[in-house]
Amino acid sequence: MSLTVQDIGEQGLLKRVQAFCPSAIVGDDAAVLPTEPGKSIVITSDVLVDGVHFSDQTTLPESAGWRAIAANLSDLAAMGASPLGITVGLGLPKTTPVEWVERLYQGMSDCLNQFGGAIVGGDLCRSTVITLAITAFGQVDPDRVILRSTAQLGDAIFVTGFHGSSRAGLEMLLNSDHTQDRASLIRAHQYPIPRFDLPEFSTRVSGMDSSDGLADAVLQICRMSGVGAKLDRALIPIDPALKQWVSTEQAIDWALYGGEDFELVLCLPLEQAQQWVKLVKGSAIVGEITSDPIVQLIDSSGEFVDRSLSLNQGFQHFSSS
Amino acid sequence: MSLTVQDIGEQGLLKRVQAFCPSAIVGDDAAVLPTEPGKSIVITSDVLVDGVHFSDQTTLPESAGWRAIAANLSDLAAMGASPLGITVGLGLPKTTPVEWVERLYQGMSDCLNQFGGAIVGGDLCRSTVITLAITAFGQVDPDRVILRSTAQLGDAIFVTGFHGSSRAGLEMLLNSDHTQDRASLIRAHQYPIPRFDLPEFSTRVSGMDSSDGLADAVLQICRMSGVGAKLDRALIPIDPALKQWVSTEQAIDWALYGGEDFELVLCLPLEQAQQWVKLVKGSAIVGEITSDPIVQLIDSSGEFVDRSLSLNQGFQHFSSS
Numbered sequence: 061m062s063l064t065v066q067d068i069g070e071q072g073l074l075k076r077v078q079a080f081c082p083s084a085i086v087g088d089d090a091a092v093l094p095t096e097p098g099k100s101i102v103i104t105s106d107v108l109v110d111g112v113h114f115s116d117q118t119t120l121p122e123s124a125g126w127r128a129i130a131a132n133l134s135d136l137a138a139m140g141a142s143p144l145g146i147t148v149g150l151g152l153p154k155t156t157p158v159e160w161v162e163r164l165y166q167g168m169s170d171c172l173n174q175f176g177g178a179i180v181g182g183d184l185c186r187s188t189v190i191t192l193a194i195t196a197f198g199q200v201d202p203d204r205v206i207l208r209s210t211a212q213l214g215d216a217i218f219v220t221g222f223h224g225s226s227r228a229g230l231e232m233l234l235n236s237d238h239t240q241d242r243a244s245l246i247r248a249h250q251y252p253i254p255r256f257d258l259p260e261f262s263t264r265v266s267g268m269d270s271s272d273g274l275a276d277a278v279l280q281i282c283r284m285s286g287v288g289a290k291l292d293r294a295l296i297p298i299d300p301a302l303k304q305w306v307s308t309e310q311a312i313d314w315a316l317y318g319g320e321d322f323e324l325v326l327c328l329p330l331e332q333a334q335q336w337v338k339l340v341k342g343s344a345i346v347g348e349i350t351s352d353p354i355v356q357l358i359d360s361s362g363e364f365v366d367r368s369l370s371l372n373q374g375f376q377h378f379s380s381s
Numbered sequence: 382m383s384l385t386v387q388d389i390g391e392q393g394l395l396k397r398v399q400a401f402c403p404s405a406i407v408g409d410d411a412a413v414l415p416t417e418p419g420k421s422i423v424i425t426s427d428v429l430v431d432g433v434h435f436s437d438q439t440t441l442p443e444s445a446g447w448r449a450i451a452a453n454l455s456d457l458a459a460m461g462a463s464p465l466g467i468t469v470g471l472g473l474p475k476t477t478p479v480e481w482v483e484r485l486y487q488g489m490s491d492c493l494n495q496f497g498g499a500i501v502g503g504d505l506c507r508s509t510v511i512t513l514a515i516t517a518f519g520q521v522d523p524d525r526v527i528l529r530s531t532a533q534l535g536d537a538i539f540v541t542g543f544h545g546s547s548r549a550g551l552e553m554l555l556n557s558d559h560t561q562d563r564a565s566l567i568r569a570h571q572y573p574i575p576r577f578d579l580p581e582f583s584t585r586v587s588g589m590d591s592s593d594g595l596a597d598a599v600l601q602i603c604r605m606s607g608v609g610a611k612l613d614r615a616l617i618p619i620d621p622a623l624k625q626w627v628s629t630e631q632a633i634d635w636a637l638y639g640g641e642d643f644e645l646v647l648c649l650p651l652e653q654a655q656q657w658v659k660l661v662k663g664s665a666i667v668g669e670i671t672s673d674p675i676v677q678l679i680d681s682s683g684e685f686v687d688r689s690l691s692l693n694q695g696f697q698h699f700s701s702s
Contacts, residue, residue, distance in 0.1 A: 063478065063479040063480070064475065064476050064477060064478055064479065066475040066476070067479070068479055076479065076482070076483055076486075101422060101465075101518070103466070103468055103501060103502055103516070103518065104468075104502060105468040105469075105470045105502055105503050105504045105514070105516060106470065106504045107470035107471065107472050107504045107505075107506050107508075107512065107514055108506070109472050109506060109507065109508040109509070109512075111509070112506065112507050112508065113506070144422075145424070147424055147425075147426040147516050148426075149426045149427065149428035149470070149514045149516075150428065151428050151430050151512055154385065154387040155385050155387070156385060157384065157385055158384040158385065158388070158389055158397065159384070161397070162397055165397075180424060181424055181425060181426055182426050183426050183427045183428045183514075184428075185428050185429070185430060185433065185434070186430065186433050187428075187430040187433065187510060187512060188430070188432070188509065188510045189508060189509045189510055191428065191430075191472055191508060191512050191514075193426070193428055193470045193504075193512075193514030193516075195424070195426060195468050195470075195514075195516035197422070197424065197518070
């Protein structure tokens with residue numbers, strides 16, 4: 061029997077296909093390509109499949125469209141880039157209602173109108189399952205690119221906002237629990253906000269977005285920068301509505317592993333991070349970069365015991381579980 | 382009952398989704414975006430689905446990969462652009478053999494190595510059907526962009542090479558008819574060549590590629606340029622292997638409607654076109670641009686009667702037939 065994708069998992073497959081890619085370019089949230097002169101182009105892609113990434117139970121077509129764009133724009137934001145445009149590839153079963161498609165495009169269009177960029181091309185084709193392929197491209201000053209690989213010992217770990225809300229919102233949608241005073245959680249899941257509101261900066265900033273969870277982001281940054289981190293659970297910004305709804309332990313679990321919050325997780329000198337906390341509403345410093353190549357989860361509130369995060373706890377698209 | 386994609390067809394659906402796109406940018410083979418200063422970026426996308434665009438019966442995974450890239454590079458060539466890079470989005474059933482995926486990437490990589498560009502990013506995800514989403518981007522001197530909308534009365538219609546071969550090759554593969562002396566047809570189907578070998582030019586050139594057939598290309602150019610055309614069936618370059626295999630009528634039918642030959646169909650002043658015929662091996666002048674807004678199919682050999690082409694004879698991805 062030959063190996064299947066399931067057999068080697070996402071990381072194994074990635075490793076194999078990256079053998080065909082220029083290693084200097086792939087591996088970050090988006091590709092940076094030199095153009096002459098001045099700005100560099102930044103490109104990022106996502107493929108979203110009905111029943112895997114969205115479903116009629118939890119996602120209105122407008123929301124599926126918004127989320128697809130927001131996720132890609134967030135990758136641009138995580139590179140320090142500003143959006144230029146996107147292409148939309150759409151595979152559709154013959155029986156798909158036109159209205160569904162229009163509402164999908166409406167959601168995409170709404171998100172682009174708010175954050176910049178436009179639909180500049182794409183492809184429509186027949187498929188047995190609704191498939192949405194987004195490519196977003198933007199531009200960035202090559203001196204202001206935010207990479208995962210440049211975090212340094214002593215950096216503060218800065219996050220732009222709440223974590224765990226998207227996962228909580230999904231849970232509410234799955235259980236049809238639409239309590240009015242938790243609407244912020246559902247909104248966080250359906251209409252996430254890409255973070256293009258960082259202050260201007262002229263020094264090194266390292267990082268990525270938290271699309272696969274805060275824990276995954278910190279692990280990826282540490283792995284690529286050859287450093288470790290100390291992450292304080294008590295400092296992670298969590299929506300009060302979430303704290304009210306579930307136990308602290310559950311809330312922190314969703315914050316660390318839930319994913320799709322699309323906040324930025326950035327490593328930068330402490331003094332600058334402290335400035336940014338004042339300038340970016342809802343942001344916080346949640347830890348620091350250390351030399352020991354592990355990620356320690358501490359809890360300055362003393363409620364939970366310290367532990368170390370494994371590099372294997374990230375999201376695996378092809379895992380059998 | 383709400384309308385389905387099938388109900389309104391590809392053109393109807395396109396019209397609806399283009400309402401959300403900047404009309405100045407969409408509608409050509411690829412999007413042209415101004416960058417400053419100098420070159421513009423060109424972006425194009427395709428989504429390919431197993432069982433729709435390729436199948437194990439007719440397409441080795443290497444060939445599926447090559448064709449996906451060649452089709453997108455051909456769109457860049459049809460804009461007068463040179464390739465910079467591509468992103469690859471891949472949706473896969475859990476049971477897909479890893480070897481299949483590697484061979485797919487090998488084919489993509491082979492094509493990029495030959496014509497330029499590199500895989501600079503992408504996305505892998507789970508799906509119920511193998512889905513390949515390609516976005517290619519390139520750059521072009523904004524003064525040398527080849528548009529569909531600028532053909533002028535009196536222009537010669539120039540094609541870069543054989544038409545009908547890809548459709549013929551598919552037919553042979555479907556019928557397991559792999560006759561050695563028709564290998565060029567199978568190769569045309571499995572490994573089409575994007576045409577980056579145009580001579581340098583400094584004057585207006587209008588046109589597109591013949592991905593949906595020569596007839597469709599001429600119709601699209603005429604529609605967007607507000608002109609008509611006279612197309613001479615006797616002048617269409619057809620592989621001698623194809624002429625030997627089927628009737629002239631069948632060969633011309635495939636040349637006009639078969640598609641996927643990925644040649645360029647260009648409109649330019651006659652004198653320059655005559656120069657190009659000498660410079661581009663296998664190319665030919667097949668007709669001329671007229672003022673009457675119809676496409677007349679003539680036959681200077683006198684074998685077939687004249688007729689007019691309808692604007693509706695292009696390829697319809699969602700048609701029920």
